[in-house]
Amino acid sequence: MRAWLPYASMEEAERLAGPLPDGVEIDLFRGPARGWPDSIGEVEFYVLPYMLGTTALDRVGEMASLRVVQAQTAGYENIAPLIPEGVTLCNAAGVHDTATAELAIALALASGRRIGEYARDQASGTWDPQWGRSIADQRILIVGHGRIGKAIEARLAGFETASITRVASRARPGVHGVDELDELLPDADVVFLIAPHTPQTDRLFDAARLARMPDGALLVNVSRGPLVDTAALTAETASGRLRAALDVVDPEPLPSEHPLWRTDGVLLTPHVGGAASSFPPRIGRLIGTQLRAFAAGEPLLNVVN
Numbered sequence: 001m002r003a004w005l006p007y008a009s010m011e012e013a014e015r016l017a018g019p020l021p022d023g024v025e026i027d028l029f030r031g032p033a034r035g036w037p038d039s040i041g042e043v044e045f046y047v048l049p050y051m052l053g054t055t056a057l058d059r060v061g062e063m064a065s066l067r068v069v070q071a072q073t074a075g076y077e078n079i080a081p082l083i084p085e086g087v088t089l090c091n092a093a094g095v096h097d098t099a100t101a102e103l104a105i106a107l108a109l110a111s112g113r114r115i116g117e118y119a120r121d122q123a124s125g126t127w128d129p130q131w132g133r134s135i136a137d138q139r140i141l142i143v144g145h146g147r148i149g150k151a152i153e154a155r156l157a158g159f160e161t162a163s164i165t166r167v168a169s170r171a172r173p174g175v176h177g178v179d180e181l182d183e184l185l186p187d188a189d190v191v192f193l194i195a196p197h198t199p200q201t202d203r204l205f206d207a208a209r210l211a212r213m214p215d216g217a218l219l220v221n222v223s224r225g226p227l228v229d230t231a232a233l234t235a236e237t238a239s240g241r242l243r244a245a246l247d248v249v250d251p252e253p254l255p256s257e258h259p260l261w262r263t264d265g266v267l268l269t270p271h272v273g274g275a276a277s278s279f280p281p282r283i284g285r286l287i288g289t290q291l292r293a294f295a296a297g298e299p300l301l302n303v304v305n
Helices: 010-017 097-112 115-124 147-155 178-187 207-212 230-238 279-296
Strands: 002-005 025-028 045-047 068-070 088-090 139-143 163-168 190-193 218-221 243-246 266-268
Touching: 002 279, 010 025, 010 279, 045 279, 068 279, 097 115, 097 147, 097 190, 097 218, 097 243, 097 266, 139 147, 139 178, 147 163, 163 178, 178 207, 207 230, 230 243
Parallel strands: 002 025, 002 045, 045 068, 068 088, 139 163, 139 190, 190 218, 218 243, 243 266
Antiparallel strands: none
C-alpha cells in the first residue's frame, strides 16, 4: 500500500500527522514543480498539495491504483469533476473553521477601523486620524450557517452587535432560508458571506441583491469569489455606496489593473483564509486519522462522493 503525503520530510509528516501505519509506503509530494514521484502508478491514498488548484491532478489518469483522494480544502467543486470513477474523494471540512473565521472578523474590523488606510499612511509617515465604524451596534447577517458560519458567530459574541441573523440554504429553527435573503438584506449593516459555491449560489450577490444592501453596508466574502458579481460590486464600491472586505474574488488572482485594487472602501487579501498557524496541526491530524483508517479498512471521514 502506498500513500503520497504533502510534507517536506518524514519527520514533518510524523510530527503533524502522528504515527504512520505499518505496511504503508510513503512518498512525499508537494506539487508538480518539485517533480512527480516515480510511484505514480502505485499510489492508492493521495493527499493533494495545498492551494495548487487542479494542477496536482494533471496526471491522475496515470494513477492506476488510486483509491482515495484527500483534499486539504473544504471546497471541492473544482476538483470533483477530475476524480476518476470509483475513487473516493474526501474534503477537509472543519479544518479551516478557526483560521477562516478569524480572518472574517479581522477583515470586518480592519475595514471598519480603516487599518488599510493607516497602513498606507505609515509608509509615508502621515498622521491622519479619522472616525471608523465598530462592529458594536451593527446588524450582522451571516449568509451560510455551516461550520465556518457558526465559528464566525461564536467569535462575534463579545462584540456587542445589535443583532445576528443567520441564513442557510434551507430554513430551520433560528436560521432563515436563502429564499428570504432579499427581505433580510435591507436591515444588514455587515454581511458575512461563507456559503459554498454551487450552481444555486453562483452570483448569489448580483446587482439586484447588492442594491438591496443599505448605504454604507459592508460585504465580507470569505467563501468563493463567484458568489458575488464582481462587476456589480465594483460599481457599488466605486460609487462609495457600499464597502467590501474580500479574501476571495472572481477571477483569481485579481488582475493587477482591476479597479477593485484601488477603490476606496475595498480591502483585499489574496485567498488566505486557511493560511495560518492553526492550519498545519489541524490538517495534519485529519491526514493521519484518514491514513490510519484507510490502512485498517475503516470508514473515512468527510467523504463527498
